[in-house]
Amino acid sequence: MDINECRSKIDELDVLLVNLLNERTRTVQEIGRLKRDTRMPVYEPEREKLVLENVSRANQGPLPDAELRYLYGHIIAVMRNVQKNLNPAFQPITDSSGLAVELKE
Amino acid sequence: MDINECRSKIDELDVLLVNLLNERTRTVQEIGRLKRDTRMPVYEPEREKLVLENVSRANQGPLPDAELRYLYGHIIAVMRNVQKNLNPAFQPITDSSGLAVELKE
Numbered sequence: 001m002d003i004n005e006c007r008s009k010i011d012e013l014d015v016l017l018v019n020l021l022n023e024r025t026r027t028v029q030e031i032g033r034l035k036r037d038t039r040m041p042v043y044e045p046e047r048e049k050l051v052l053e054n055v056s057r058a059n060q061g062p063l064p065d066a067e068l069r070y071l072y073g074h075i076i077a078v079m080r081n082v083q084k085n086l087n088p089a090f091q092p093i094t095d096s097s098g099l100a101v102e103l104k105e
Numbered sequence: 106m107d108i109n110e111c112r113s114k115i116d117e118l119d120v121l122l123v124n125l126l127n128e129r130t131r132t133v134q135e136i137g138r139l140k141r142d143t144r145m146p147v148y149e150p151e152r153e154k155l156v157l158e159n160v161s162r163a164n165q166g167p168l169p170d171a172e173l174r175y176l177y178g179h180i181i182a183v184m185r186n187v188q189k190n191l192n193p194a195f196q197p198i199t200d201s202s203g204l205a206v207e208l209k210e
Contacts, residue, residue, distance in 0.1 A: 001132075001135060002139070003136055003139050003140075006132050006135050006136045006139070007136070007152070009132050010129060010132050010133070010136075010156070011156075011159050013125055013128055013129045013132065014129070014156065014159055014160050014163065015159070015160075015163040016125055017122065017125050017126070017129070017160075018160050018163040018164050018168075018173065019163070019165075020118055020121055020122050020125065021122070021168055021173065021176070022164070022165060022166060022167060022168050023118055024115060024118045024119070024122070025166075025167050025168040026167060027111050027114050027115050027118065028111075028115070029167060030106060030111050031108055031111045031112070031115075034107070034108050034111070035108070047112070051115070051116075051119065054116050054119055054120070055119050055120075055122075055123050058119065058120040058123040058124070059123050059127070060124075060127065061127060061130075062127060062130050062131060062134060062187075063123075063126055063127050063130040063183075063187070067183045067186070067187075068123065068126065070179070070183065071126070071176075071179055071180060071183060074175070074176055074179050075176060078168075078172045078175065078176060081172070082167075082168070082172075
């Protein structure tokens with residue numbers, strides 16, 4: 001491939017990436033609604049740890065694991081905001097383990 | 106879907122995302138080799154602008170455009186490092202428009 005062919009390929013891959021990120025966002029919104037209805041906290045550090053383990057396990061390179069985890073740290077942060085924005089008025093107070101310890105509305 | 110089904114779906118989407126990110130990395134490495142061989146600069150702000158325009162155009166939501174561009178800013182930065190790491194000894198000096206103005210080795 002020459003450089004223009006490589007760039008066309010990247011543009012096509014990016015469209016697929018955008019679609020997957022949106023599919024992920026829709027699923028995260030669904031979880032957000034379930035959490036809201038059952039008063040579960042948005043921030044769940046144990047689940048976020050499992051997400052990182054899953055992507056590291058799936059990673060066959062050449063993207064280095066550290067770079068993948070760096071990117072996923074940002075993806076997780078964005079998705080957490082998506083959940084919070086579903087209902088900004090409702091934010092359970094959580095303890096250091098992320099468990100809801102008191103509810104306010 | 107209940108919350109566990111949603112999480113299984115996210116785990117599956119993440120495996121697809123990791124594979125696409127690696128396919129993108131491979132293509133970026135190919136570009137990096139072409140740039141190295143033709144002494145083109147790694148940093149090309151005009152191309153990075155086009156990448157952001159492409160993903161914004163492809164975005165049908167629900168991920169907000171600002172969040173998508175935020176994530177892509179990090180993806181682009183990681184990919185730029187991937188190119189630089191192909192040959193750390195060779196870094197063309199670029200002017201403010203990203204054009205190589207002097208070569209050092």
